[in-house]
Amino acid sequence: MKSTNHKIISTTKNRLQIALLTATLLSGFYTSQSQNLPAILTDAELKEEIYLPDYSYAGYHFSEEQIPVSTSGTVINVTDFGVVADDGLDDSQALLKAMKMANETEGKVVLQFPKGRIILSEILYISRSNICLRGAGSGEQGTTLYYPRPMRYLANPPELQELREYLVELDKRQREPENNLDLPFSQYAWSGGMIWVRVPGERVKSYLDKYDTKPKVLAQLLSGQRGRQLIEVQSASKLAVGDVVQIEWYNKDGKKGSLISSIYDDADLKVGSHHYNYPNHALVMQQVLITEIKGNQVTIKDPLLHDINPQWKPVMTEWKHLEEVGIEHFNIEFPMAPNIAHHVEDGYNAIYLTNMYNGWVQDIKIKNADSGILTEQSANVTIADIETSGDKTAHYAVSMGSVHNILVRNLSVRNIVTHPLSFNTHATKSVYQNCVVYQVPVLDQHSGANHQNLFDNIRVYATSLEDGSYPLFAGGGAGYWKPSHGAFTTFWNIDVQFGNGLDATKPVILNGMKDGPAARLVGIHANRPITIHYEPNAYISDENVNLWLVPSLFDYQLRERLKR
Template identity: 70%
Template sequence: MIFSCLLVSLIAQGQHVPNILSNKLVKSENYLPDFSYAGYHFSEVDIPFESTDTALNVEDFGAIPNDGLDDSKAILEAMKVVNGTKGNAVLQFPAGRFILSEILYISRSNFTLRGAGSGLGGTTLYYPRPLKFFSDPPELKELREYLVELNKIQKEPVNNLTLPFSQYAWSGGMIWTMVPGERVKSYLDKYDKAPVVLTKLVDGNRGEHDITVESVDKLKVGDVLQIQWFNKEGENGSFLYSLYDNNNLKALKLGSHHWKYPNHALVSQKVLVTQIKGKKIRIKDPLLHDIKEAWAPVLAEWKHLEEVGIEHFNIEFPMAPNIAHHVEDGYNAMYLTRLYNGWVKDVKIKNADSGILTDEISNVTIQDIETSGLKKAHYSVAMGSVHNVLVQNLVVKNKVTHPLSINTMSTKSVYKDCKVYQDPILDQHSGANHQNLFDNIEVWVSLDENKFEYPLFAGGGAGYWKPSHGAFSTFWNIRVNFTNYHDNDKVVLLNGMKDGPSARLIGVYANKEIDIEYAPNPYIEETNKRLVNIPSLFNYQLISRKNNK
């Protein structure tokens, strides 16, 4: 077993270890994914130190900090030049305040966008206008049509509000990684293109690394590809039972998107091919699901950028009215799409609609991020259709509708060592997201008057993508700080999730006694106990994996 050495060491030292790690019977009956492959290069190497390879400075293109003038044209020229260079490249911003009113597209690999820091004396990118007042991005054309065709309207009768959804509610950003010409998300059938299938898959088991394939002719070691699983069997397809751990599908009230689009992959796993031997290949991280003929699994091409970093910035927006949920104007700091082995670090974001949005990325580390401001945001750092993404040391100081949010089709991704200071929700946002981890999280909760319950686990998302999550979502060492009613010894109920099957909740505790309500079929252990010896499941699994190489 991959965790054996570290586990034996802890037990030998007389340290308490939760049963889900140490008890053979409990482990056999309660599958726990290995989350340790999340992050840049599977968290096996550090994010690159600040090299100066082919470093260009925006000042050389006429961008002058602190002069009160818009710097967009100069910075766009610098981006054009750096996107045309070969080899590793850095675009450097000096200290000071720069004003921008254009999207900075990053469309090449081996590139770092770097400021002089996020603290005093660092670099500030100030955007006086939202994306709403920019030209419509061609990359969101399909989304715009989708919002119209499906008549996506935000209706709030109590506020006398009926407004169409914004294209920027969950997409788009001022800094935007993208592969030119490549679709990011599927919204409308008319834009569908068949995936470039390299081989069908024949055999393999969940949690293992070896796969038997039909042909290796189009494969080579080092390929970064995607495994796709499909539900072609309708409303009661056998793959759905794997996705939801054999829970009652009717009781879960599965949304129609699970069977309405049988030619769209329901689950996608980005993989690195590490070995080819005969008709067997080995992939770096474990399989999300078994390989079965009924699920039509294939290995397909995945176009993406690699080795892109964004670091050491303040990103600020003016204080603007919060119109309504889904009607955001587009004060979005970043949109990361089609990125593999990338990073964002040391960034502070103020007054955003959404801080960092993501789609179709894998093995990206997002760390040392702070969101703040008086404006209520939609997202802080959101995970949408991602795999193996690690968000660590995120501090959410502002009010956010979905402060920590795992969205549609996200898998094996981790929020670790994060803090949420206002109205915390550990949100799972429907759409076949599963096998994700909230790890060593600390939140602050103010209880409503005489109401000793709080929906910490409330899940969002559209009904056609329900339930809120698939199997094996995991919460590990979650601390809740109640800021009021300290003189009342009444137990507080943490709830909010009624359609999240087979979750694992280990070590949820608080400064008051709590109880947990989570359904259906959760595994709950060590409630009201801090996990002192294994405070981070991710760290424990990563150290164990490295020790067992």
């Protein structure tokens, strides 16, 4: 059903919320005040009309389990293989020997790093499940991994062969005539990392038809409803409870395909050619855990992104991935290097997560990176307590591309980043929660059928423009993947702190997308009055209201789900 515009700005409601919060604090315990929660959570008729996805399934084990803290399994100390911190020498070869031992050890493994500064100049590939790379912390007395050279000076990774050919065949270049700039895109602009999680030999992203292979289909899907977890399949003979598989939806009906309409909530928008020129590539993908099978009725853990419509040829396919991989308690530093241009990065990329499920990255500080953490083809990963900093202008801080149910929590972006918080191509049901962007903030929607994602309880520090506006909701991405995002992207309790014009009385205009359909913007507020422009068919409520009672939609939905 098509969404409609709603604007709810109520001074009375705001005062009532503050009074109720004060009463709650004085009473010393939380009491339910459901009548004062945003209407989209409580009004039955509105909830029926304005679809709000349940984001609570994002994160490690659907955020139902804590990230492991024990050292169960075999602990392998890298110092036993010749890694010496603070000696000013490169430890790459010694670390690769330790990693080889870790790969040959059965069961759970912890690869333990000492405190101090460790110099490295090789990509560390994580290619097995049940392994944790653990440093001594991200503080001054912790572990620092220092990379003096970017990936541009390393051997070309075979995993990026297809991307390299694609960039050449399509003549992908950064052209800035005003800066006398015309340079080819780097293979590391959005891919690769010095710590790289991968399934060896597995294709991560499709770029060229000649590399296409048929997916291993496990079941043809017959029926199912968006937001529900029950699917009727033609045959469940190749499925088992506990399997983690991929649901794929295809658009084989050209520019006006009904799957495109579902992604964009029937909005009348110009749709880029990648939505219909590749009918044999899945347009929407969702990695799911099978929890129950009864005959041909299959139950999955998290709700369906879309209906199971036979017209969209939906199937369950094999998904190769790693599980229980962790990276934690490190500083990762690069030298300060010149900023050449956007998309022409040298490859000072810290972490690259691909084909990863039920894993985590936590307590990491990253300095002077081109990109901090990049993700592809992963699901149910928690990325927590991350800080990016430095004088170098970065491309991404933590980017989500081709992922499902990823939770990025407590990210502090202290450096200038082109896309500090970014949902990229095919990202779905993923969450940025409790994040802070200190410079030139953008809540980026990067095109590519990314939809049903959540910016949750975010604070940004901005400077309003001379015309009294700020492009908080700017978007990037190539024209062949437009619109900027699909339906039901949600912005919840976004706090904008302006450092200028505090004596002004005229509201700052927060310019949103003109091609971002059916967005949900609830509780966008600032230290100055604001007005939101967002099109088409946005649901906007509680404008200029700090959502004290429900600061985090993710936390609220998780509590409600776990009650059931």
